[in-house]
Amino acid sequence: MNNTKNTEIERLNFWEKLYIPEIVKGLGLTFKEMFKPKFTRQYPEERWEPEGSYRGRPVLVLEEEGERCVACGLCSRVCPALAIEVQAAETIKEKERFPVKFEINMLRCIYCGFCEEVCPEEAIVMSKDYDLVFQNHEDAIMDKEKLLIPVSELQDRLEFIRQYK
Amino acid sequence: MSEIVIILIEASIKALVIVLIMQLMAAVNVYMERKVSAFIQGRIGPNRVGPWGTFQPFADVFKLFMKEDVVPKSADKFFHSLAPIISMGIAFSIWAVIPFSSYIEIDGRKFYMGMAPNLNIGVLYILAMTSVGVYGITLAGWSSNSKYSLLGGLRSSAQMISYELAMGLSLIAIIMMTGSFTLNDIVSHQQAWGGWRWNIFVQPIAFLIFLTASFAETNRAPFDLPEAEPELVGGFNTEYSGMKFGMFFLAEYANLTTAAVLISLIFLGGWSIPFDATNLGIMEGSIWLALIHFAVFAIKVLFIIFFFIWIRWSIPRFRYDQLMNLGWKFLLPLSLLNAVITAFYVMFLQ
Numbered sequence: 016m017n018n019t020k021n022t023e024i025e026r027l028n029f030w031e032k033l034y035i036p037e038i039v040k041g042l043g044l045t046f047k048e049m050f051k052p053k054f055t056r057q058y059p060e061e062r063w064e065p066e067g068s069y070r071g072r073p074v075l076v077l078e079e080e081g082e083r084c085v086a087c088g089l090c091s092r093v094c095p096a097l098a099i100e101v102q103a104a105e106t107i108k109e110k111e112r113f114p115v116k117f118e119i120n121m122l123r124c125i126y127c128g129f130c131e132e133v134c135p136e137e138a139i140v141m142s143k144d145y146d147l148v149f150q151n152h153e154d155a156i157m158d159k160e161k162l163l164i165p166v167s168e169l170q171d172r173l174e175f176i177r178q179y180k
Numbered sequence: 181m182s183e184i185v186i187i188l189i190e191a192s193i194k195a196l197v198i199v200l201i202m203q204l205m206a207a208v209n210v211y212m213e214r215k216v217s218a219f220i221q222g223r224i225g226p227n228r229v230g231p232w233g234t235f236q237p238f239a240d241v242f243k244l245f246m247k248e249d250v251v252p253k254s255a256d257k258f259f260h261s262l263a264p265i266i267s268m269g270i271a272f273s274i275w276a277v278i279p280f281s282s283y284i285e286i287d288g289r290k291f292y293m294g295m296a297p298n299l300n301i302g303v304l305y306i307l308a309m310t311s312v313g314v315y316g317i318t319l320a321g322w323s324s325n326s327k328y329s330l331l332g333g334l335r336s337s338a339q340m341i342s343y344e345l346a347m348g349l350s351l352i353a354i355i356m357m358t359g360s361f362t363l364n365d366i367v368s369h370q371q372a373w374g375g376w377r378w379n380i381f382v383q384p385i386a387f388l389i390f391l392t393a394s395f396a397e398t399n400r401a402p403f404d405l406p407e408a409e410p411e412l413v414g415g416f417n418t419e420y421s422g423m424k425f426g427m428f429f430l431a432e433y434a435n436l437t438t439a440a441v442l443i444s445l446i447f448l449g450g451w452s453i454p455f456d457a458t459n460l461g462i463m464e465g466s467i468w469l470a471l472i473h474f475a476v477f478a479i480k481v482l483f484i485i486f487f488f489i490w491i492r493w494s495i496p497r498f499r500y501d502q503l504m505n506l507g508w509k510f511l512l513p514l515s516l517l518n519a520v521i522t523a524f525y526v527m528f529l530q
Contacts, residue, residue, distance in 0.1 A: 035388075038495060045494040049219040057224075 065143045067175035070128045072144040073119060076137065076173075077163040083138035086114040090130035090139050098123035099130060117162060121147055122155045132180065140172045186289075194295050198275050206433040207237040208482075213489050220493045244426035252324060252419050259323035264420070264427035267316030271434035274309045277302040278441055279364050281451055281474040284467055292364070293470060302363045303355060306442065307348055310397055314340045316431070317399075317416045324419035332415030335405045335500070339396055342507035343403075347393035349515035350386040353522040354379055354446055367450035378449040385518045387447045389511050394439040396507070399432065401492040405500060440484035444477065448484075451477040 030036050056063060065071065076083045086103035102116040130139050142164060149155040166173070211226070211234060218225030226233030251260055279297030283290045292298060299305060314337050321333015355361060357379075358369045370377050380387045396403040407415030417428045444450060451473035463469065498506070 038491075041494045042490060045220045045490065048222065049216070051222060053219075053224050054222045055224040 063145075065145065067171035069143055069145070070126050070141040072121065072142050072147060072157075073124065073126075073128075073130055073139055073162075074142045074144075074164040074169070075117065075139055075159070075162045076169060077165050081108070082113065082159075082163055083136050084114050084117065085110050085136055085138070086112045086117075087135065089133045089135065093129045093133045095127060095129065096123040096125050098125075114159070117159045119157045119162060120155065121149070121157055122152065131176070137173065137176065140169055140176065142169065142172065190291065191295065198295065199272065202272055202275060202434050202437065203430075205437040206430050207241075209433040209436055209485060209489075210237040210240065212482075212485060213492075216486065216489045217493045220490075241426060244423050244429075247422040249422035249424060250419075252326065254325040255419060256323040256325070259319050260419075261424065263316050263320035263323060264424045264431070265316075266319065267313065267431035268427045268434070270309055270313040270316060271431040271438065274306055274438050277305050277363060278438075278445070279367070279450075281470045281477060282464075284470050285464075293474070297364045298362055301361050303351055303361045303366075303446075307344070307351070311340070311344060313431075313435070316428075320420065320428070321416040324416075326419050328413045328418045329416050332407060332412050332418070335412075336399060336416060339399075339403065339405060339503060339507075342504060343393040343396035343511070346389050346507060346511035346515045347397065349512070349519050350383075350389040350393065351446070352519045353383055353386045353515075356519075356522050356526050357382065363445055363450075366446055367452065370449040371452040376449075376454055378447065378452075380447045383447075383518070383522070385514065386522075387443075389515045389518070390447065391443065392506075392511060394443065395488070395491070396503070398435045398439050398488075400436065400488060402495040402498050403503060404492075404497060405503060436485060436488060437481070440481045440488065443484050444480035448480050450480075 086101055088101045088103065091099040091101045098120045100116065100118045100120075101114050103112050104115040105111060106113045126141070128141050131141050134140075214236065215225040215233075226236035229235040229239045251257060276295040277297060277299045279292060279294035281293040283292045285291075296302075317336045318333045321329040321331070321336070324330070354366065358366050360366065360369075366379075370379060395401075399405075399407065405415075407417065412418070417425055420428060453472065453476055
């Protein structure tokens with residue numbers, strides 16, 4: 016029943032017990048570390064460009080003839096944070112419906128990407144915007160004007176969805 | 181002008197310069213600590229305030245001044261405010277006996293660089309003052325009426341008392357060889373052998389013991405148990421805020437500077453340069469020689485401060501029993517042995 020034996024001490028040899036050579040080794044390691052390249056990114060000047068797999072702010076895809084959205088309301092239904100509000104109306108165009116009102120409350124959005132996954136038209140996708148700053152609550156509620164982004168800027172994400180969804 | 185007026189003017193100018201240098205050194209230490217730790221950890225460190233972030237420590241102090249000063253309800257108000265004053269006052273008063281450079285001679289009068297570098301009990305005064313410095317930390321721990329502060333204060337007093345013995349005994353070896361307690365004499369004694377008779381070469385064991393003990397005395401890693409963050413929240417300064425906390429902070433960095441200065445004065449030859457300055461046409465006692473000496477001394481001090489910081493970010497904290505074992509079972513016997521051997525050498529072989 017002798018479990019008070021300090022096995023760690025017994026494992027070390029004489030020079031390791033002296034501390035000093037081991038400390039010198041450690042100091043050498045940290046000294047080398049000082050001259051290695053740094054990992055820090057100078058954020059506001061040096062921005063990070065995310066890959067297509069990044070889930071940033073959800074946006075609506077805008078094509079030449081107008082938005083893709085047909086106002087089916089699936090995104091609003093699936094949203095776990097109840098952040099999306101859609102109001103549909105009729106149009107004379109081929110797809111017959113469009114959203115009169117489409118609002119995403121960015122204070123509620125949790126960037127889960129369910130809206131994008133459920134969308135049958137690939138009309139709502141996650142963009143690469145990651146630094147969202149609001150001065151008041153009204154600014155945080157994004158209306159159609161702020162949500163519609165030209166399709167050319169969203170190619171990375173659309174390709175990613177087609178490949179993996 | 182009468183003698184007393186000259187002495188008064190000289191002393192007040194020196195005091196002002198020393199206090200300014202201390203404040204500046206605290207800022208330099210903070211900046212170096214943040215930069216070196218950043219470089220070791222693969223970061224860049226402060227680089228926004230001023231060129232390369234050099235104004236960061238001033239911004240930090242400004243922030244501390246602006247902070248609310250919170251005193252715990254059950255704290256002893258008087259001692260709670262007294263503790264940081266003791267800490268900082270003691271840290272500054274050690275500098276009364278520390279010389280920075282060789283003397284300047286003007287009109288046959290020698291001006292020594294330092295308040296009283298020729299005090300005949302210089303080293304004893306420093307040891308006495310560092311012992312009093314413990315009171316600041318212990319009082320801070322006790323008066324806060326918080327368990328973490330009390331534990332931090334107790335740890336620091338136990339640690340400082342244990343390591344003071346080894347520190348004093350390692351200095352005894354140096355003092356026996358020099359035959360003087362005066363720091364100026366210790367430095368000039370090291371100017372033999374063409375400026376290379378540094379005590380680190382003559383007394384390497386005393387140097388190692390003094391270095392280890394001064395890490396413990398300045399409460400720095402790997403012996404920073406009084407403020408071990410993961411165990412004790414903030415240690416003795418848990419209940420301090422605003423400029424009272426800032427004063428502990430300042431005292432800590434002033435102590436770091438003091439330790440570095442002492443090591444370079446006592447073991448690294450102070451300002452001794454490895455050639456005869458009179459060959460270059462620079463006279464003993466001239467301003468130029470004093471400036472060169474000061475520069476040499478400053479480089480040594482900055483290197484030691486860098487070394488302290490380097491150690492802090494390389495070595496993990498000791499456990500409390502390991503700290504006590506190292507102090508009492510290893511450093512104390514070793515320093516006694518070193519002192520005895522040196523005594524024999526001085527008595528019979530010199």
